[in-house]
Amino acid sequence: MTTAAMWEARAADGRAGELRDWVRERAVPALRGAAGLERLEVFTAPGERVLLVTWWSDAPLPVPDPPGELLGRPVHRWSFTSEHVE
Incomplete structure (x- = not known):
């Protein structure tokens, strides 16, 4: 089982x-x-x-929080379990 x-x-x-x-x-x-x-990727998106x-493959480690002055709002976090891959 993989967790994203x-x-x-x-x-x-x-x-x-x-x-x-x-x-980075x-x-x-x-x-x-x-x-x-197993893998990691960094993305950017509109809206900064x-x-x-x-x-x-095991329980995810938490990502540390960045310095507060870099944030426009609190960090959001979600975990998902893979159900199907093609």
Whole structure:
């Protein structure tokens, strides 16, 4: 069974690049090499949003919170269980 953990943050106005860099430089290295981590991807989206999706064979590790000054609102987190893959 695979669990996908999604972490999404909206940057404070004008700080999307800094938030993206924080994810790449802090959050990704904090997860890299963790037991059960199968894959991770970083996405950006309109509205100054940054999304980190991780896939796990074990229980997902939590993604740390970025510095508050980078955020336009609190971080959102969801976990999903894979039911079907083609």
